[in-house]
Amino acid sequence: MTSAVARPRRSFFAYASALLGLLSLFAVLCFHYPELLTSKEFRAVYTEDFARHLLLVGLVAAFALGTLAILRDRNKRIALIGVGGATLAVLLGGTNVQFDAIGHTPYSLGLDWFVISLFFSALVFVPLEHYLGKRRISPLRPGWRTDVAYFFMSHVLVQFILILVTASTSTIAGLAAFPGLKAAIQSLPVWAQFLIAVFIADLAQALLHRAYHNIPWLWRFHAVHHSSREMDWLAGSRIHFVEIVLTRSAVLLPLLILGFSTPAVNAYVILVGLQAVLAHANLGIRFGWLEYLLVLPRYHHWHHARQYEYIDVNYAIHLPLVDMLMGTFKLPRERDAWPQEYGVMKLETVPRGIVEQHLMPFRGGKTYDDHVA
Incomplete structure (x- = not known):
C-alpha cells in the first residue's frame, strides 16, 4: 500500500517576494530607459519622487519577504527569484538612477503602468478576497500565470x-x-x-x-x-x-x-x-x-x-x-x-x-x- 505524498503548501512570502523583486527590477529599467519604457500619458499622473519611494518599498519588502521564506525553508527557489531580482535592481542603481529630461518619442511601452497598476491592484484585492471572498481560492490558483501575462500585455502595450x-x-x-x-x-x-x-x-x-x-x-x-x-x-x-x-x-x-x-x-x-x-x-x-x-x-x-x-x-x-x-x-x-x-x-x-x-x-x-x- 502506497501513501499519498502531500503537496507542499505554497509560501505567500516567497511568491510576494518574487512579484516585488521582479516589479522592482522593471521599475529600475523604467528609470534607465524612460523614453522607451514609460507611457507619456501615465507619467502625468505620478511624480518622480512617488516612483522612487514606491521602488524603495518594493526593494525592502522583496528582500524581507524572500529572506523569511528562505529561513522557513518554503519555496526557496521562488524566494530566490525575488531576492535575486531585488539584488539586480540595486546593482543597476536602485532608487539612485538619474536621468535627463525625457524627450519626445513617437512610441513607448507602458511598463510603468504595468508595475504600478499590478502593485496596487494586488495590494488592495488580495487581502479583500482573502477575508471577504465568496470562494476560498488561492491567489496562486490554476491559470494565474496566464492571467498575469494578459495583465502584462494589456498594460505594456497600452x-x-x-x-x-x-x-x-x-x-x-x-x-x-x-x-x-x-x-x-x-x-x-x-x-x-x-x-x-x-x-x-x-x-x-x-x-x-x-x-x-x-x-x-x-x-x-x-x-x-x-x-x-x-x-x-x-x-x-x-x-x-x-x-x-x-x-x-x-x-x-x-x-x-x-x-x-x-x-x-x-x-x-x-x-x-x-x-x-x-x-x-x-x-x-x-x-x-x-x-x-x-x-x-x-x-x-x-x-x-x-x-x-x-x-x-x-x-x-x-x-x-x-x-x-x-x-x-x-x-x-x-x-x-x-x-x-x-x-x-x-x-x-x-x-x-x-x-x-x-x-x-x-x-x-x-x-x-x-x-x-
Missing part, C-alpha cells in the same frame, strides 16, 4: 492599443458630424456628461458583447475571456488582443461622434478600469438593492457561470438597466445564490497559455488535449 483604437474610430467620427447635438452635450456640466456617457458606452458595449456570444467567429475571440475557471480580480485581464481593440473602438466611437468633453471621457475610462476589476473579483459581499443599480461581482459572475440558462444574459459592464432594456437581465431569486462553476461550456475548445489562446480563434473550432480544464 499605447499601441490606443493607436489602433484611435485609427479605427477617428475617421468615422470625423465623417459623422452632428454640431447641434455636440453643442448640446458639451453645454452640460461634466458630471451630467459623464452619466450619459456611461449609459451610451455601456449600451454600445453590451450590444457588441451579445454579438460576441451569438456570432461563432466572434465567440472564438471572446471564449478566451470566458475560459477562466476561477473568478477573481485578475481573471478579468484574460482578454484576446483583438477583442480589446474591437471593444474599445465600439465604446469610444459613440462618445467621439457625440462630442463628449475630454474630462467626461477620462472619468469614464477610470470607471471602466475600476469596475472591470471589481466585477470579476471574488467578493461575497451582499450589496442588496445596489445589485440592480450597478454591475457588481455577483451580477457579472452569473454571466460567467458554466450553466446553459446563463449563457445569454447580463451583458452590461456598468448598469443592469442596459440588460433590462435589452431583455437580458437575470439574477437568481435566492439572494445568496452564486455560480458553482465557471468557464466555457466546451472546455476542450480553449487551450492553455496566452500564446495558444491568441492563436486559437484563427484555427477554427478545433479541440485541444491541453485545454483549460
